[in-house]
Amino acid sequence: SIFMPTLMGIVADKYIPAQKLLGYCHGIAGAAMAAASFYGMNAGADVAFGALFGLYAISVAFYMPTIALSNSVAYNILEKNGYDTVKDFPPIRVFGTVGFICAMLFVNFVSIDGVQFQNSYNQFITSGVIGVAMLLYCFTLPNCPCNKGTGEKQTLAESFGLNAFRLFKDKQM
Numbered sequence: 001s002i003f004m005p006t007l008m009g010i011v012a013d014k015y016i017p018a019q020k021l022l023g024y025c026h027g028i029a030g031a032a033m034a035a036a037s038f039y040g041m042n043a044g045a046d047v048a049f050g051a052l053f054g055l056y057a058i059s060v061a062f063y064m065p066t067i068a069l070s071n072s073v074a075y076n077i078l079e080k081n082g083y084d085t086v087k088d089f090p091p092i093r094v095f096g097t098v099g100f101i102c103a104m105l106f107v108n109f110v111s112i113d114g115v116q117f118q119n120s121y122n123q124f125i126t127s128g129v130i131g132v133a134m135l136l137y138c139f140t141l142p143n144c145p146c147n148k149g150t151g152e153k154q155t156l157a158e159s160f161g162l163n164a165f166r167l168f169k170d171k172q173m
Contacts, residue, residue: 030131
């Protein structure tokens with residue numbers, strides 16, 4: 001939750017367009033949640049906590065960068081279309097939160113054959129399906145080009161963007 005947004009931000013800045021990386025992150029997070037669901041359903045009473053937690057941790061690791069990446073993509077699209085990001089972005093962010101709340105309410109209140117999603121592996125399947133849907137949607141978004149740099153010679157740390165970790169020296173960071 002702390003390091004993956006930073007690492008994915010570096011990747012988006014230098015190597016992979018932000019909208020594509022956003023899609024990849026959603027896809028990997030969704031695939032890990034779907035795998036956790038299938039593992040849990042097929043393991044029965046022999047569910048190993050480590051395996052289930054590992055799949056969940058992979059999902060969370062790739063979901064966390066999507067928050068910052070979606071903000072970057074939204075800012076890029078707004079700027080390309082001549083909108084004021086300070087004025088026009090907040091309603092977009094609010095609807096993102098509303099969508100997240102709707103997904104949580106869906107999992108809390110939906111049941112199949114009397115089994116509530118929140119009490120079964122169906123919540124993981126729901127997350128996996130939404131992750132794959134977001135992967136597909138992200139590839140329809142306008143391009144957010146990478147910043148390839150100026151061509152000047154860089155140190156190894158600079159070329160991999162690791163100098164961003166210097167920000168952690170600041171107590172406010």
